[in-house]
Amino acid sequence: MIDSNVIKKDFPVLSRKFHGKEIIYLDSAATSQKPRSVIEAMSNYYENYNSNVHRGIYQLSEESTDIYEKTRENVASFVSCSARETVYVRNTTEALNLLAYSLGHRLRRGDRILLTEMEHHSNIIPWQFLKSKGVELDYVKMDADFNLDMEDYSEKLKKNPKIVSVTQCSNVLGTINPVKEMGSLAHERGSVFIVDGAQSVPHMPVSFRDLDCDFIAFSGHKMLGPMGIGCLVGKLEELKTMHPFLGGGDMIREVSYEGATWNDVPYKFEAGTPNVAGSVGLSAAVDYLRNIGMDSVMDHERLLIRETLKLAPEIEGLVSFGPSDPEKRGGVFSFNIGSMPAFRIERELEAGNMVVSGSVHPHDVAASLDQQSIAIRSGHHCAMPLMGRMDVAATSRASYYVYNSIEDVKNLFIALSDVKRLFAR
Amino acid sequence: MSEQDINAEIILDHYRNPHNYGKIANATGSVTEYNPVCGDTVHIDILEKDGKIEEIMFMGRGCSISQGSASMLTDFVKGKSPEEIMKVGDEEYLHMLGLELGPAREKCALLPLNAMHKALQERIRK
Numbered sequence: 001m002i003d004s005n006v007i008k009k010d011f012p013v014l015s016r017k018f019h020g021k022e023i024i025y026l027d028s029a030a031t032s033q034k035p036r037s038v039i040e041a042m043s044n045y046y047e048n049y050n051s052n053v054h055r056g057i058y059q060l061s062e063e064s065t066d067i068y069e070k071t072r073e074n075v076a077s078f079v080s081c082s083a084r085e086t087v088y089v090r091n092t093t094e095a096l097n098l099l100a101y102s103l104g105h106r107l108r109r110g111d112r113i114l115l116t117e118m119e120h121h122s123n124i125i126p127w128q129f130l131k132s133k134g135v136e137l138d139y140v141k142m143d144a145d146f147n148l149d150m151e152d153y154s155e156k157l158k159k160n161p162k163i164v165s166v167t168q169c170s171n172v173l174g175t176i177n178p179v180k181e182m183g184s185l186a187h188e189r190g191s192v193f194i195v196d197g198a199q200s201v202p203h204m205p206v207s208f209r210d211l212d213c214d215f216i217a218f219s220g221h222k223m224l225g226p227m228g229i230g231c232l233v234g235k236l237e238e239l240k241t242m243h244p245f246l247g248g249g250d251m252i253r254e255v256s257y258e259g260a261t262w263n264d265v266p267y268k269f270e271a272g273t274p275n276v277a278g279s280v281g282l283s284a285a286v287d288y289l290r291n292i293g294m295d296s297v298m299d300h301e302r303l304l305i306r307e308t309l310k311l312a313p314e315i316e317g318l319v320s321f322g323p324s325d326p327e328k329r330g331g332v333f334s335f336n337i338g339s340m341p342a343f344r345i346e347r348e349l350e351a352g353n354m355v356v357s358g359s360v361h362p363h364d365v366a367a368s369l370d371q372q373s374i375a376i377r378s379g380h381h382c383a384m385p386l387m388g389r390m391d392v393a394a395t396s397r398a399s400y401y402v403y404n405s406i407e408d409v410k411n412l413f414i415a416l417s418d419v420k421r422l423f424a425r
Numbered sequence: 426m427s428e429q430d431i432n433a434e435i436i437l438d439h440y441r442n443p444h445n446y447g448k449i450a451n452a453t454g455s456v457t458e459y460n461p462v463c464g465d466t467v468h469i470d471i472l473e474k475d476g477k478i479e480e481i482m483f484m485g486r487g488c489s490i491s492q493g494s495a496s497m498l499t500d501f502v503k504g505k506s507p508e509e510i511m512k513v514g515d516e517e518y519l520h521m522l523g524l525e526l527g528p529a530r531e532k533c534a535l536l537p538l539n540a541m542h543k544a545l546q547e548r549i550r551k
């Protein structure tokens with residue numbers, strides 16, 4: 001069992017007060033807070049080891065290189081893959097762009113890519129870039145309980161997509177998708193299978209070996225690490241044959257005015273001076289999480305989500321978006337107070353809606369919770385197509401992590417009952 | 426109560442009980458303006474007569490700031506000439522609302538003014 005009130009003390013930002021109250025931070029799906037050990041590891045690197053890697057012949061640079069490569073081993077072991085399979089990138093977005101660019105090289109007109117209706121923009125836009133090559137995109141539908149429709153998945157796999165890319169956990173719905181099973185089905189069809197791990201790697205045990213996937217992408221800043229570092233993990237055979245993404249220093253073996261040959265994996269994909277301090281921070285974050293245990297992290301968030309789903313019906317008119325079964329979801333809770341469909345004048349006139357609606361807009365929900373020092377998100381959560389699919393203009397979202405307690409959840413709902421009173425009309 | 430708080434109450438009151446909510450059947454101009462970030466939407470109908478805004482109605486959905494601001498705007502522009510309204514800049518308008526808003530919420534507050542300007546521009550083009 002996690003004692004989140006003890007854990008909270010490791011996070012300096014969480015002692016800040018707003019409007020006279022200590023912050024209740026419920027926006028970890030956007031970015032997590034960082035424990036002191038991560039912050040200190042990074043300043044220790046800058047104070048004692050800073051120098052460029054893979055270049056210097058002097059001891060300081062050798063130490064820096066050694067540190068950088070040790071962080072890679074540590075992060076790789078956290079998700080059960082080898083260091084050579086671990087490419088450092090800035091974040092999930094960059095990892096997915098790398099994949100779309102490099103794998104896109106192999107694609108031809110008429111080739112298909114299969115995504116799902118619940119993807120983050122970063123797992124949609126890079127693939128949409130390939131439409132100019134004549135590549136076609138499909139999206140797996142979700143069912144009424146916000147889970148992927150596996151029949152639709154099987155049906156769409158029959159079109160033999162070259163690539164299937166799926167989020168393991170939705171940043172809007174919290175839905176945990178059965179990516180292991182989905183990967184096996186994709187491989188039966190010869191598709192490359194990619195997992196967006198941005199919301200799963202930070203919150204549950206994830207093993208690259210165990211999942212039947214070719215690539216998994218995640219961001220350090222969502223898992224207690226710093227901003228600006230993330231990973232693309234990929235099968236060695238795939239990484240070796242892929243076209244590089246960014247060109248420049250470090251990623252080459254030999255260069256002439258006419259051309260170049262590429263460095264070994266993973267360096268082939270790490271052009272330019274890397275974020276060494278970031279890797280140090282990420283490695284410290286991984287140590288912190290490992291010390292708690294990812295099973296405990298997941299269990300703790302499930303506890304909070306169970307409490308959330310128990311309290312939600314007490315708020316009159318609250319509509320929530322996500323699987324009804326807490327065992328099928330991560331610590332993400334999207335909701336609205338009243339219905340919040342996108343406004344279209346024709347539709348309003350047709351329905352004769354000549355009065356204002358009684359719902360409370362997510363902006364007002366977030367702004368009013370802020371007055372209670374509770375930080376939640378409101379908006380489209382970088383998932384505009386999903387908002388359209390659910391026929392909402394926006395939602396509010398609370399998301400949990402190891403430093404959140406049951407009291408935080410209770411306080412959220414106490415504050416929400418006030419919102420309703422303030423903005424009801 | 427500070428002046429801030431009073432202004433916040435005023436806009437909240439407009440949000441709860443909007444003025445000039447609805448459609449104008451014989452509008453001389455209408456426009457829908459939308460903020461993709463939060464989905465705030467304002468639809469404005471205007472009826473111009475003798476170089477003045479004789480009537481204005483709005484419909485929409487969004488946060489208290491965007492919808493309250495829309496209601497206040499309809500009161501503000503009624504009887505004014507299009508030239509006068511076009512001259513009202515963002516800063517002047519925000520000052521008039523008198524709220525302390527962050528950059529994201531400023532966009533909400535300005536949405537109705539942008540819609541109004543667009544409606545007038547479109548009519549000039551016609």
Ligand SMILES: Cc1ncc(COP(=O)(O)O)c(C=O)c1O
Nearest residue numbers: 091092093120122167171198219
């Ligand atoms: C599911 C999912 N994928 C991708 C991303 C993009 O992550 P980043 O902004 O760190 O690149 C996010 C971040 O919100 C996410 O939730």
